[in-house]
Amino acid sequence: MSAATMTATAERQVVAFRLGNETYAIDISYIHEIIRMKEITFVPRAPHYMRGVINLRGRIVPVMSLSARLGLPVQEETTQSRIIVVEVNGESIGMIVDAVSEVLRLPEDQIEPPTQMAGTESADYISGLGKIDDKLVLLLDVEKVVEQT
Amino acid sequence: MMDTSEYIALFLEEAAEQINILEQDILLLEQSPSQDVLNEIFRAAHTLKGSSRAMGFTAMGELTHAMEDVFDALRKGEISVSTSLVNRLFDALDTLKAMRDQIAEGGTSSIDCDELVQSLRNALQQHTADAPAANTSSPTQQPPQAGMALQEYQREAALAAIDNGLQVYHFTVRLAEDTLMKSVRALMVLQAIDAQGGTVIASYPDEDALDNEQFADSFELLVATDKPIDHLRNALLSISEVREVEASPWQETPSTHSTQPAPRFEREPEQPAAFPVAERAESPVQPAVTAAGETEKTTSRAPSTSQTVRVDVARLDTLLNLVGELVIDRTRIAQLGREFEARSQHDDLVDSLLEAAGHIGRITDELQEHIMKARMLPIEHVFNRFPRMIRDLAQKFGKEVRLVMEGQETELDRSVIEIISDPLIHMLRNSVDHGIEPPEVREAAGKPRQGTIRLSARHEENYILIEIEDDGKGMDPAQLREVAVRKGVLTRDAAERLSDKEALHLIFAPGFSTAKEVTEVSGRGVGMDIVRNNIQRVGGIVDLESTPGKGTRFSIRLPLTLAIIRALLVRVAGQVYAIPLSSVLETLKIQPEMVQFLGMRPAIVLRGRTLPLVSLKAHFYGEDFSAASSAGTEPMFVVVVGLGERQVGLVVSHLIGEQEIVIKSLSRYLGEISGVSGATILGDGRVALILEIADLFQNVSARAA
Numbered sequence: 001m002s003a004a005t006m007t008a009t010a011e012r013q014v015v016a017f018r019l020g021n022e023t024y025a026i027d028i029s030y031i032h033e034i035i036r037m038k039e040i041t042f043v044p045r046a047p048h049y050m051r052g053v054i055n056l057r058g059r060i061v062p063v064m065s066l067s068a069r070l071g072l073p074v075q076e077e078t079t080q081s082r083i084i085v086v087e088v089n090g091e092s093i094g095m096i097v098d099a100v101s102e103v104l105r106l107p108e109d110q111i112e113p114p115t116q117m118a119g120t121e122s123a124d125y126i127s128g129l130g131k132i133d134d135k136l137v138l139l140l141d142v143e144k145v146v147e148q149t
Numbered sequence: 150m151m152d153t154s155e156y157i158a159l160f161l162e163e164a165a166e167q168i169n170i171l172e173q174d175i176l177l178l179e180q181s182p183s184q185d186v187l188n189e190i191f192r193a194a195h196t197l198k199g200s201s202r203a204m205g206f207t208a209m210g211e212l213t214h215a216m217e218d219v220f221d222a223l224r225k226g227e228i229s230v231s232t233s234l235v236n237r238l239f240d241a242l243d244t245l246k247a248m249r250d251q252i253a254e255g256g257t258s259s260i261d262c263d264e265l266v267q268s269l270r271n272a273l274q275q276h277t278a279d280a281p282a283a284n285t286s287s288p289t290q291q292p293p294q295a296g297m298a299l300q301e302y303q304r305e306a307a308l309a310a311i312d313n314g315l316q317v318y319h320f321t322v323r324l325a326e327d328t329l330m331k332s333v334r335a336l337m338v339l340q341a342i343d344a345q346g347g348t349v350i351a352s353y354p355d356e357d358a359l360d361n362e363q364f365a366d367s368f369e370l371l372v373a374t375d376k377p378i379d380h381l382r383n384a385l386l387s388i389s390e391v392r393e394v395e396a397s398p399w400q401e402t403p404s405t406h407s408t409q410p411a412p413r414f415e416r417e418p419e420q421p422a423a424f425p426v427a428e429r430a431e432s433p434v435q436p437a438v439t440a441a442g443e444t445e446k447t448t449s450r451a452p453s454t455s456q457t458v459r460v461d462v463a464r465l466d467t468l469l470n471l472v473g474e475l476v477i478d479r480t481r482i483a484q485l486g487r488e489f490e491a492r493s494q495h496d497d498l499v500d501s502l503l504e505a506a507g508h509i510g511r512i513t514d515e516l517q518e519h520i521m522k523a524r525m526l527p528i529e530h531v532f533n534r535f536p537r538m539i540r541d542l543a544q545k546f547g548k549e550v551r552l553v554m555e556g557q558e559t560e561l562d563r564s565v566i567e568i569i570s571d572p573l574i575h576m577l578r579n580s581v582d583h584g585i586e587p588p589e590v591r592e593a594a595g596k597p598r599q600g601t602i603r604l605s606a607r608h609e610e611n612y613i614l615i616e617i618e619d620d621g622k623g624m625d626p627a628q629l630r631e632v633a634v635r636k637g638v639l640t641r642d643a644a645e646r647l648s649d650k651e652a653l654h655l656i657f658a659p660g661f662s663t664a665k666e667v668t669e670v671s672g673r674g675v676g677m678d679i680v681r682n683n684i685q686r687v688g689g690i691v692d693l694e695s696t697p698g699k700g701t702r703f704s705i706r707l708p709l710t711l712a713i714i715r716a717l718l719v720r721v722a723g724q725v726y727a728i729p730l731s732s733v734l735e736t737l738k739i740q741p742e743m744v745q746f747l748g749m750r751p752a753i754v755l756r757g758r759t760l761p762l763v764s765l766k767a768h769f770y771g772e773d774f775s776a777a778s779s780a781g782t783e784p785m786f787v788v789v790v791g792l793g794e795r796q797v798g799l800v801v802s803h804l805i806g807e808q809e810i811v812i813k814s815l816s817r818y819l820g821e822i823s824g825v826s827g828a829t830i831l832g833d834g835r836v837a838l839i840l841e842i843a844d845l846f847q848n849v850s851a852r853a854a
Contacts, residue, residue: 041828041836042724044769046819053815053828055836058474060828062816093818148820 010108017097030086063094106130167197176536179235187224212262215269303351310373323367323393335359347374473811480832525560542581555605562710572680584621618702624695626652657681718805721765725837732842737787764800
């Protein structure tokens with residue numbers, strides 16, 4: 001792909017991260033900050049994928065396990081684990097991911113609709129499939145992920 | 150030249166206040182006309198007339214003028230109060246409100262009120278024509294005296310005042326010759342007298358003339374007061390441009406005029422006319438100054454305006470939030486200090502740190518207290534609208550209802566005030582609609598035709614107690630069970646198992662309404678469940694008692710404020726929870742063998758009463774409490790919490806202690822968490838959840854059902 005077409009094509013900036021063996025991505029415009037793991041206060045009787053709440057500089061922010069939310073096996077916490085704090089509809093929410101890899105630019109024309117994902121549990125939350133150097137990136141529909149079912 | 154737009158806000162606020170006074174007073178008028186009410190009502194209409202005219206809102210001025218005429222006729226006893234008259238006055242008042250609101254929105258009002266004005270005038274004429282001349286309500290106030298000739302009723306008022314142990318003085322007030330806004334000065338004089346607790350029995354020229362500046366530079370007043378004459382005199386002299394105040398005790402002189410219809414603009418020949426009447430100042434400056442002058446009017450009703458500042462609510466909110474952060478940091482600093490202390494043997498630095506932390510603690514306490522106080526408003530702000538509402542509702546349903554209000558001066562945080570308003574409206578509507586029976590039914594039951602609704606507010610320790618009590622037909626637990634079963638709220642079995650008290654609480658169940666048919670007023674898709682939710686949302690509790698045939702009493706307990714509360718911190722399953730101290734009755738340490746099981750429900754016997762237990766570990770973490778308690782030998786900690794009459798013991802792992810906490814709401818992404826109302830940040834930076842006591846009670850009832 002030439003530089004000329006790069007500029008001509010709209011692109012999305014996304015933050016890519018790892019859940020298990022898969023790479024997911026979130027549109028960067030949703031992302032408030034990315035923080036290291038910190039103490040999470042468990043909130044009983046919350047949805048099963050909710051890990052609890054954290055104190056983010058005086059604000060109470062709920063934190064979910066993104067793996068649990070997407071129906072993926074939940075990995076052990078490592079030093080690589082991060083909380084991606086997104087802001088949706090004016091409210092912050094944190095999502096635990098196994099590792100944050102990079103900020104990517106995805107040309108719009110390299111994003112496919114998620115039809116071929118149909119049938120998997122996480123399909124509902126995927127808004128598209130991006131391809132970068134033969135690597136598949138699953139684009140998350142953040143609003144769907146945070147809204148309660 | 151001054152621009153009137155600067156005064157619009159002032160005018161609007163003023164107008165709202167006067168309209169409010171009018172509303173209250175017209176209601177009072179209907180119930181029990183008295184001189185005081187008539188005077189106040191006349192004054193309010195008069196003030197509103199003056200300021201709306203001054204601001205150039207002629208239609209508004211016209212309408213208030215017509216109202217004022219009616220009030221004037223009332224206090225002169227020329228006409229008497231009737232329901233139809235009051236209805237007309239309320240129509241006028243509603244129109245005034247609408248006009249005010251229009252002006253607030255767009256700067257002008259397009260409402261045409263000619264018809265209303267005409268209707269008021271007609272009322273006046275009809276009433277004057279056929280109303281019995283003798284009205285019991287004896288009026289006060291108005292035109293001239295000593296040099297001034299008194300109307301018969303004024304003379305009587307003066308004599309009555311003397312009989313009541315008051316002094317009656319005759320004042321002659323002279324204004325500086327070059328006074329521009331004489332009507333404003335006159336008004337200020339009247340207000341000053343009012344503020345000093347004096348009553349103007351008569352003025353010369355009459356108040357209309359004073360208002361229209363139809364006087365030269367002096368006027369006379371007849372004033373009843375219990376204050377020394379110099380006291381009043383000095384008060385008047387302190388008004389700028391009041392040049393001279395002559396005062397002398399009034400002595401009865403043989404009454405001259407005694408017949409009823411007083412010529413409204415009667416002028417006396419001996420009026421010192423240093424300046425011809427034509428010297429009216431109508432420069433464009435006037436509106437501004439008049440509006441400003443009107444502000445002074447509030448002085449007589451509220452604390453001195455000059456000593457207070459109006460603050461934007463948002464600023465107060467910001468201040469409170471900042472203090473909230475400070476409270477958290479204070480706790481943190483104190484905790485760090487203690488940790489250092491524990492670590493080092495003896496260290497002067499640590500001592501200094503602790504000392505500073507202690508000082509910060511005290512300062513923060515005070516700061517918080519004062520900001521809280523600054524946010525307090527009397528509950529009057531909510532209560533004020535109810536008398537009118539009850540009257541209208543009663544009329545609509547063909548019921549006779551008396552509303553008694555107590556404790557309007559009780560103060561609470563404005564955030565709480567905002568939230569409590571709607572639930573109260575709903576409950577009062579319910580009382581009129583479902584509680585109070587129609588007059589004939591009441592009579593047949595041997596009750597007075599007129600039902601009474603009592604609305605009261607008072608402080609009780611850390612919270613406000615608001616009660617709504619009616620002497621209506623009450624609620625029948627059996628009938629409530631019946632309805633609940635029919636509507637599918639409960640199974641018959643479950644319904645039968647409810648105690649009478651619990652059955653009453655069914656009205657708070659979603660989808661439940663005792664109304665046989667949905668009425669326009671109560672059945673607007675809002676049920677008592679929403680009412681209770683709203684109250685619980687602010688950490689309040691609603692409870693009710695009812696006796697069939699006797700009446701119903703709702704009691705609402707509200708926290709004084711929403712943002713910062715005292716809480717008891719406890720530990721459950723290794724995590725800290727905060728229990729609002731306002732709900733905590735006591736804490737106990739019990740042995741596991743004291744726990745008994747009634748069916749599946751754990752309880753202990755406390756001072757002869759059965760206290761149901763809720764294990765927070767069981768509630769939050771699904772632990773099997775019966776197994777755990779029978780196996781355990783360690784003592785258990787119980788926090789006894791109360792909700793209305795009911796009590797429950799919360800079983801916790803450890804008691805930590807009391808602390809001030811700042812309430813923060815949980816994210817809506819978490820959904821409703823049963824038993825948790827919010828979260829707070831502890832001194833060590835960790836998050837603790839705040840328990841929602843009402844939810845936990847429901848949990849007990851639900852298991853009972």
